Structures are given as C-alpha cells and as structure tokens.
Amino acid sequence: MAKLTLKFENAVLHEVAVGTKEVSIGRSPDNGLVIDNPAVSHYHARVFNEDGRLMLEDFGSLNGTFVNGQRVKMVSLKPGDSVAIGKHTILVSDSREATEPFWKGGAPKPAAPKINETVMLDTKERREFLQKVAAVGESAQPAPARVKVATLVVRKGNTDKSEYTLSDKLTVIGKSPMATVKLKGWFAPKAAAQINRREDNSYYIGAADKVPTVNGAPAVHPTKLAAGDVIQVAGVELEVVYRD
Amino acid sequence: MEIEFGARSDVGQARGNNEDCFRTAPEMNLFVLSDGMGGQSSGEVASRLTAETVVAKCRETARYDGISDAGARLADAIRAANTAVRREARVNSGQSGMGATVVAVMVSGERASIAHVGDSRAYRLRNGELEQLTRDHSFVAEQVRNGLMSEAEAAQSNLQNVLMRAVGVDDEIQVEVSEELFADGDTLLLCSDGLTKELTDARIAEVLGEIDEPQEAAERLVELANEAGGSDNITVIVLRQEPRLAGAFGRIGRWFKGS
Numbered sequence: 001m002a003k004l005t006l007k008f009e010n011a012v013l014h015e016v017a018v019g020t021k022e023v024s025i026g027r028s029p030d031n032g033l034v035i036d037n038p039a040v041s042h043y044h045a046r047v048f049n050e051d052g053r054l055m056l057e058d059f060g061s062l063n064g065t066f067v068n069g070q071r072v073k074m075v076s077l078k079p080g081d082s083v084a085i086g087k088h089t090i091l092v093s094d095s096r097e098a099t100e101p102f103w104k105g106g107a108p109k110p111a112a113p114k115i116n117e118t119v120m121l122d123t124k125e126r127r128e129f130l131q132k133v134a135a136v137g138e139s140a141q142p143a144p145a146r147v148k149v150a151t152l153v154v155r156k157g158n159t160d161k162s163e164y165t166l167s168d169k170l171t172v173i174g175k176s177p178m179a180t181v182k183l184k185g186w187f188a189p190k191a192a193a194q195i196n197r198r199e200d201n202s203y204y205i206g207a208a209d210k211v212p213t214v215n216g217a218p219a220v221h222p223t224k225l226a227a228g229d230v231i232q233v234a235g236v237e238l239e240v241v242y243r244d
Numbered sequence: 245m246e247i248e249f250g251a252r253s254d255v256g257q258a259r260g261n262n263e264d265c266f267r268t269a270p271e272m273n274l275f276v277l278s279d280g281m282g283g284q285s286s287g288e289v290a291s292r293l294t295a296e297t298v299v300a301k302c303r304e305t306a307r308y309d310g311i312s313d314a315g316a317r318l319a320d321a322i323r324a325a326n327t328a329v330r331r332e333a334r335v336n337s338g339q340s341g342m343g344a345t346v347v348a349v350m351v352s353g354e355r356a357s358i359a360h361v362g363d364s365r366a367y368r369l370r371n372g373e374l375e376q377l378t379r380d381h382s383f384v385a386e387q388v389r390n391g392l393m394s395e396a397e398a399a400q401s402n403l404q405n406v407l408m409r410a411v412g413v414d415d416e417i418q419v420e421v422s423e424e425l426f427a428d429g430d431t432l433l434l435c436s437d438g439l440t441k442e443l444t445d446a447r448i449a450e451v452l453g454e455i456d457e458p459q460e461a462a463e464r465l466v467e468l469a470n471e472a473g474g475s476d477n478i479t480v481i482v483l484r485q486e487p488r489l490a491g492a493f494g495r496i497g498r499w500f501k502g503s
Binding site: 013014016031032033034035036042046054118120121122123126141168169170172174177178188190194196198199206207208220221224 | 252259281287343345353354355361363368371373375379388389391394398405406408410412414416417420421422424425427428437439443446
C-alpha cells in the first residue's frame with residue numbers, strides 16, 4: 001500500500017496511507033490530507049488506486065500540482081515521486097515499513113476510557129500525549145511569533161470609515177448600533193455579515209442577513225480569511241490586509 | 245429586546261445518575277451548562293459546583309458592569325469555578341479527580357458572549373442552518389483542527405472521550421471566549437454531548453425550526469435523544485431572541501425573511 005508524507009520544508013506534518021479509499025488533498029478540513037495554506041485550493045487534488053496503479057488527479061486547482069517539477073493534471077505515481085502543492089511537498093513511498101499512528105492502534109496508557117466515559121488529561125499527561133503525537137509526525141501547533149491583527153480596507157461602498165482594525169472578537173458589518181463596519185444608506189441591512197476572531201487569532205467570516213462572498217465565492221458557512229482576500233457584502237468591498 | 249428561553253436536563257437511558265447540570269439567571273441574561281465527571285457521585289458535585297459558582301461570581305461582578313466586558317466576566321467566573329472544584333476535591337478525598345465541562349453564555353442586546361471549557365457546545369440556528377459556535381477541547385477535535393487526523397478517523401477514534409481541557413483538572417485553566425452575533429430570529433442552543441451523540445445537526449436544526457416555544461423545543465430535543473438511545477445524560481438550553489415586533493408582526497417579519 002502506498003503512503004503519502006506531507007512535508008513543509010524539512011518538517012513532516014502528516015502521513016496517510018492510500019488504501020481502497022481515495023485521499024483528497026486541499027485546504028478544506030474535510031480532506032484526507034489537509035494543507036492549511038491560502039495558496040492551496042479547498043479541494044485541490046486527489047490520490048487514488050486504479051487497477052493496481054496509484055493515480056494523482058489535480059481538480060483544476062488555481063496554483064497547480066507538480067510531480068517531480070512538472071505541472072500535471074492526471075498522472076500515475078510511483079514510490080520516490082515528489083508532489084509539490086504550494087510550498088508543501090508530498091512524498092510517495094511504499095507503506096510496508098510505515099508505522100501506524102499510535103491512535104489507530106491500541107489506546108495509549110492515559111486514554112483507555114471505558115466506553116462513553118469521558119476522561120480528562122492533566123498538564124503532565126497532556127504534555128506526554130502531545131510528545132507522542134510529535135513522535136508520529138507533527139511538531140504540535142507551531143506557535144506564531146507574535147499576534148498579528150488584520151485590517152479591513154474599504155475598496156468600494158458607503159461606510160463610516162475607510163478602514164477598520166479587526167481587534168475585537170466580533171466584528172459586525174451592518175447598520176446596527178453594534179456594528180463596527182457601519183453601513184450607510186436606507187436599505188443597508190442591520191447585520192449583513194460578521195467576522196469572528198478565534199482563540200488562535202484566525203478570522204472567520206459568516207453570513208447574517210446577507211451571504212458575503214470571499215474572492216467571489218459565497219461564504220455560506222464560516223470561511224477562514226487570509227491576507228489579500230476580498231470580501232463583498234451589501235454593496236461594499238473590503239480587502240483583508242496585515243500591517244506591520 | 246427580550247430573550248425567551250427553555251431548559252431541560254435528563255439522566256438518559258443508560259446512566260444511573262445525572263452528572264449534567266444547568267443554571268439560568270435571566271436577570272443577567274446568563275445561562276450556564278456543565279457536564280461533570282468523576283467516580284461515585286463526584287461528577288454531580290463538580291458540575292453543580294461549576295454552574296453555581298459561575299452564576300454566583302457573575303452576580304458578584306454585576307455591580308461592576310461596564311468596567312469589564314461580559315466575556316472577561318465569564319472567563320473570571322469559570323476560573324473561580326475551577327478553584328472551587330479543586331478546593332472541594334482536596335477537602336473531600338472521595339471526590340479527588342472530579343472535573344467538569346462548562347459552556348456559559350451572557351447576552352447583551354444582539355451580542356452573545358460565550359465562554360467554554362471542554363466538549364459541551366453552543367450552536368446558533370440562523371435561517372435554518374445550524375452552526376457550532378464552540379470548538380471542542382477534546383483530543384480528536386484538536387487533531388482534526390491541526391490536520392493530523394481526518395474527520396473520518398476522528399469519528400472512529402477510541403480517544404473521542406479524551407478532553408484536553410476541563411474544570412477542576414489543573415490550577416491553571418484556559419477558558420475560550422468568543423463573541424457572537426445573536427440577531428433577531430436567531431436561536432442559540434447550549435448542550436451536553438449526550439444530545440449530539442444521539443442526534444445529527446440536521447435533526448436538531450429541524451426541531452429548533454419547527455417548535456417556536458423554547459421550553460417545548462428543549463423538551464422535544466431531550467425526548468428525541470432518549471428515543472435514539474440516550475446513552476449519556478442529556479442537557480439542553482434553548483435561547484431565542486424575541487423579535488422587536490413581537491407577535492403577529494414578528495411572525496410576518498420572519499415569514500418575509502423566508503424562515
């Protein structure tokens with residue numbers, strides 16, 4: 001069985017085996033191999049077995065998929081191939097020597113819960129637990145050097161200011177008194193959309209009275225924002241920027 | 245604007261005791277839900293102590309209202325609950341190792357401040373769509389978030405019940421606080437995992453969409469979770485933002501919005 005190893009520079013981020021089920025690759029969290037980078041499409045590519053051959057298909061992604069340096073649409077893969085997506089690399093190998101991640105095997109010691117019984121990990125157990133995870137692959141959650149706060153720059157539309165710093169946990173776009181990005185005009189909705197800053201300082205935009213678009217795609221579900229993203233909602237156009 | 249609410253806690257079909265607990269303090273627009281764990285009956289002690297401490301602490305800080313925001317007050321109250329649970333466990337040897345999850349919401353106008361620790365959740369129903377507002381502090385949920393596990397792997401994992409944060413575990417506790425828009429016609433749901441283990445998001449959304457009266461909706465959700473197996477204690481709090489144009493006008497307004 002083939003194995004895919006996701007690497008960023010020299011760090012191994014994740015390993016996944018390709019069995020009878022295909023492995024989808026992309027930025028969306030429901031992919032088999034998630035690459036959380038704005039250069040990667042939500043559903044970027046997939047790897048699957050067909051007639052005993054390992055195949056890779058690019059889903060027409062914006063920034064492309066490269067195998068051994070060549071941009072590809074659909075190719076067969078062999079052990080030793082290197083697949084480049086954005087700045088990430090996926091190495092193809094034979095998984096016979098691969099070790100299963102520990103959570104798929106027997107339960108580790110701190111966590112052999114009776115069925116349905118919730119257990120809690122204290123600080124020490126948690127540290128040991130995360131170290132085991134790190135041994136399998138990831139350098140658990142690389143901490144950002146410092147907190148960066150995003151700014152919304154108004155590119156079009158009728159608002160009370162030309163830019164807004166997203167320092168609050170909640171930023172409402174609308175006519176409501178609680179709105180930060182204040183819309184003007186008679187027919188402006190009270191709360192057109194909202195942006196949440198999460199605990200990890202990532203930003204998500206979601207629909208309220210209107211469904212906003214991010215780079216032209218409707219954000220029906222909360223959508224993560226990245227620098228350079230362009231939001232359109234209720235007649236205004238806002239760009240996400242990070243300032244030093 | 246007024247908040248309508250309803251709440252219900254039930255032992256379920258498989259457990260001998262109910263370790264879930266909720267407290268409401270409508271005068272502060274404060275609603276708290278906690279799911280306890282620990283040997284003997286200490287889970288019950290932990291969840292009750294947590295919910296009651298959060299309410300008591302918020303009451304105490306209510307007179308300083310305006311100095312610190314609701315999110316900070318909730319986080320402070322949960323830290324106080326953590327201290328209370330740890331003190332209780334130290335004093336009472338039978339209760340050592342007890343802990344609890346907590347999710348608390350304080351509403352001010354159209355703003356809902358939500359604080360949580362563990363895997364009890366807050367959801368918002370808006371235009372028929374149910375959205376989970378809290379992120380579980382469980383091992384599998386964090387693995388999925390970090391891209392180390394797929395949703396499918398998480399669903400099959402035997403580590404689903406491992407919490408990375410809980411009230412009563414350490415002297416230090418990291419409380420996650422978020423601010424959410426709670427607009428006209430939105431419904432907020434707080435629940436313990438006994439509900440979400442049994443019912444899909446789609447089913448929950450359907451029930452909340454069909455039943456206008458929050459207390460009735462809360463009872464119906466518990467009833468359905470019991471019918472689906474009731475493998476754990478089930479607790480729900482349903483909050484509804486009463487539209488400014490109440491009654492018939494509100495209904496027409498909602499009808500125009502298509503929900």
